[in-house]
Amino acid sequence: MLSNQVIETMLERKSIRQYKDESPSDEVVKTIVRAGQQAPFASQLCSLLLSRSREKNPLGAPLLFTLCVDFHKLELIMARRNWKMVTNDLSLLIFGIQDASLMAENMVIAGESLGLGSCFLGDAPYKAAQIAREYKLPKRVFPLVQLAMGYPAESPPPRPRYPMEFVLFEGEYPKFSEETIKEAMRQMDDGYLAQDYYRKADYMIPLEGGRPEEFTFDNYGWTEHISRKWGQWFPSPQDLLKQLAECGFRIGS
């Protein structure tokens, strides 16, 4: 492994959920946003909403950025060039999510390099209409993800990841051996258990439908956690489609 300040900053990054009182200066905020803006983009399909209200922000964070996929600005510009939007919303959304995420990751790493910690909050799409009212969003702007930021008041270790052999495939996608799958699970579960992650967070995803709890914080690991999430949540896309529709996005039709 090679190393330098950029790569070290990336490898040291972890979610921060406790923040100091100190508010980052305007100069810090602008530097982070500017670094975000310079991310590669398809069509700059992203807007950032900022709240500095610690009382209202999740985790009591001094900064809360809401990253939105924004077709509104593009359509304003196209109108001034005598063009009308023709592309379907699903295609636009796939590009817009990429634009917003590339920008978000630059902001995370730029923030880290300036001593700030951050945490993504993934539920914005499911409360998009509410966020739209709060920030007075025009139609065609969709809140994708929120990013809390501030100076860290905790110092957890970086979190485990899959072995590289479970992520990078040269030439063709392999048929995984049972051993490879088990090893990926082991690395994630042992890693999280060694950090006592869920006990410290005091959180297990509750079992639905009367399934009896058979885990304790001694054996509840990452693979059980994500299995409960994707094995129980959001069976239907209807709510999400409704949130998208309220923001003026028509998907899949």
Place this chain on the structure above:
Amino acid sequence: MLSNQVIETMLERKSIRQYKDESPSDEVVKTIVRAGQQAPFASQLCSLLLSRSREKNPLGAPLLFTLCVDFHKLELIMARRNWKMVTNDLSLLIFGIQDASLMAENMVIAGESLGLGSCFLGDAPYKAAQIAREYKLPKRVFPLVQLAMGYPAESPPPRPRYPMEFVLFEGEYPKFSEETIKEAMRQMDDGYLAQDYYRKADYMIPLEGGRPEEFTFDNYGWTEHISRKWGQWFPSPQDLLKQLAECGFRIGS
């Protein structure tokens, strides 16, 4: 604006489309992928395909990464925990695109810090079934975007971006004045024209439906370019939905 090596690296980044013959070493590749892996993630819903065939890779790049949204690995793990996937594909896709893009941006900036240039190729979703055959992808793996990488054989300047007032909105989303929109357009168009971007690329998006060409490289700027793209391309989502379906994804139903 504050600065440091991380932020400088981000601000210097631009797409590179010409590469030296030199192939990045295995150590360089692994460092870039490892930095990518440490990006924040929802559920590690990303896999990377790598091709080192300069003959086949677009732009003759020594490295071509195809970033895929991968539910297959998650489902293999869930099965071993006695869980079945319940979450709808649209929700999963929205999280998976974010996972893959956050990872991609770390790879871009880590690569840049090691002297490599890169270029995103956005058309993977529209040839997903073909890529799936080429790399023998199982169902539930969707090629999202490709990232060409190598040592740069050109040194263009960083590209213009919108003014920050057109991107960052504190408290609420503004109603833009005509002046603000025009200034954002001016900054992008004058910026690209000053760099002679489209003349050097020798590319204007052709007009469809017999519309007469009224632009030359002296006045064809970024806003005309993106207006032609989103004003002409992909009116229907059907092809994209078909590509998704062939990869085992059902969206919006």
